[in-house]
Amino acid sequence: MKTLPMSLLICLTLSLGACDDRTSPSSSAGDESSDAAAAGERELTLPPNNPSEMEEMSSIVDDNCDGFDDDLDGRIDEGQSCACLGDEQCYGAALETLGVGLCVSGRRSCMMGEAWGPCEGWVGPAEERCDFVDNDCDGQVNEDLLDCDPQPCQEGGEPCLTMDLEVDGDCVTVECPPEAPHPVACEIEFDGQDPRGCVAHTPGSSIIFLKEGNDCGVGAVRGSLTCSSERGLELNEQNCPMNKETRFYPLTEGECPVND
Numbered sequence: 422m423k424t425l426p427m428s429l430l431i432c433l434t435l436s437l438g439a440c441d442d443r444t445s446p447s448s449s450a451g452d453e454s455s456d457a458a459a460a461g462e463r464e465l466t467l468p469p470n471n472p473s474e475m476e477e478m479s480s481i482v483d484d485n486c487d488g489f490d491d492d493l494d495g496r497i498d499e500g501q502s503c504a505c506l507g508d509e510q511c512y513g514a515a516l517e518t519l520g521v522g523l524c525v526s527g528r529r530s531c532m533m534g535e536a537w538g539p540c541e542g543w544v545g546p547a548e549e550r551c552d553f554v555d556n557d558c559d560g561q562v563n564e565d566l567l568d569c570d571p572q573p574c575q576e577g578g579e580p581c582l583t584m585d586l587e588v589d590g591d592c593v594t595v596e597c598p599p600e601a602p603h604p605v606a607c608e609i610e611f612d613g614q615d616p617r618g619c620v621a622h623t624p625g626s627s628i629i630f631l632k633e634g635n636d637c638g639v640g641a642v643r644g645s646l647t648c649s650s651e652r653g654l655e656l657n658e659q660n661c662p663m664n665k666e667t668r669f670y671p672l673t674e675g676e677c678p679v680n681d
Contacts, residue, residue, distance in 0.1 A: 488529060489516055497540055505531035514545030522555025523652065555654060562654060581649040592637035594628050597648035602627040604646060605653030609663040613640025618665030619677035622656045630674035
């Protein structure tokens, strides 16, 4: 059986009948376009078509030993002999979703100094629900959900409660109870003269920090705090309004105003 030239086989595979004999020895030496086409055919690399080669290619992409699913195949640093020590951050979904909405990283621990254990505690994108939460971690809340009127706690859903706030002084903390440990909404009235107000809350924490201006111990705090058994959206102007012209909603109390 006569063996066809490799360039002609590739050409036949990609576009049957679309090739001529420009790659054969009889091609015209003066035809520059023909030469360019032939060169392009010779440089073409076809992807692997068997599982073992595909697995090898996946490992080559995901070879950073960085604790993240770089090739988005649901596995982290697969097929790697990653040197390890102690523990580190890890995440099993697209990196651009990390820190958005409910998506948070986990931790993985080094096992006997030889290999990383599984990534535990990470939360990736999920189906969007009618709540105060960016479930799919795309920076939007309740998008594309018709007739959705989100409430801090849905009827028949997760346990929740609303606490009345009445605290003298400033720079105070309020904590949600164990049965509903997540602050999901609030209404804050500062009884002072400073035009600034700050509500600080770290996602996952049951405690919120309330501060008016930067002069602690002045005035009082009134209002309400709604707590849920499920984690909600970060506190913001929509779900936690306050009676101040300038409002701050940082993740830590250290980011509240400290200087006049």
